[in-house]
Amino acid sequence: MSLFRGRRLLAGLLLSILLLTTACAAKAPSRFDEVQQESTKQKSGQAVAKKATQGSELNGFFPDSEDGYERVYTQEKKGFAEANLKKGGKVVAQLAISDTSSTPTVALKYANSTKKIDGYPAVELGKTQTSILVGKYQVKVISKDPLFNASDRTDWIEKFDLDDLAKLK
Template identity: 70%
Template sequence: MILHCGRKAVAALLLSVLLLTTACNAKAPGRFDQTQKESTQQRKGQAVTKTATQGGEFNKLFPNAGDGYQRVYTQEKKGFAEAKLKKGGKEVALLSISDTTSTPSTVAKFSKSTKKIGGYPAVEVGKTQTAILVGKYQVKALSRDSSFTASDRADWLEKFNLSRLASLK
């Protein structure tokens, strides 16, 4: 009987030690922990300024659909609006307008631009993006399909109501 009580005491002691040591160990990082940390850090300093234009104001300035193209608005928030451009049910491009007052570094890339689209400074970003700067607004066309070329992007950027965009405050 004493032997049985001794075994119970040793088992309880070992169980207590095991629980204590495992509870105090640092948790191994999960597979999404690093991504969560990076995305949280990226948001710092990215708040939209109070003076940024409401995204709904931009929707009126997007090009009309036609010639087999369909325009589908996908995002609208303060300082930004975006629409997909589809042809034959397939997404071929992404069009957007953003207010750069929240991201002044965006404007810097246009300072050395020698190219103009619709009379405004233009830049090519990689092989799939074309952007113009209209006052404090960046208007961008992003190819989502290889059939939508740099020439197509330039044509669609000119279809935006750029004069009305330039007059927004």
């Protein structure tokens, strides 16, 4: 019996030592850790500019629900706010406002724009996106349903409170 007990004690001791040494060993960084570090690096050390507007403040400039359309906020964070536009329970478009302070190159695409919506420079991105630049803010409507066309996107951009958004600093 004592031989069996000794083996059991030895096995338990070895298992404890094994667990202790592996748990305390330094873990080599994975390829994902390296990618995460690279993706979050910027010259300023942060992804969103300090002066970017809070997303909750941008919510007040979105159009209200109307004519069978329902506006449902889906995301808000510093420098960005987004809502889904639903009709009959189905998402037909996404509405978004983003502060370009964090991404100043975004504003450059409007420099040569010949199209205007409510007096603000506009661009079409593919067949599903329409956006305008209002001061330092990009207002974008993205079709999620093929029946929601460029004309519908323009109409919904015009429903945003663009003049008050332009006054926001």
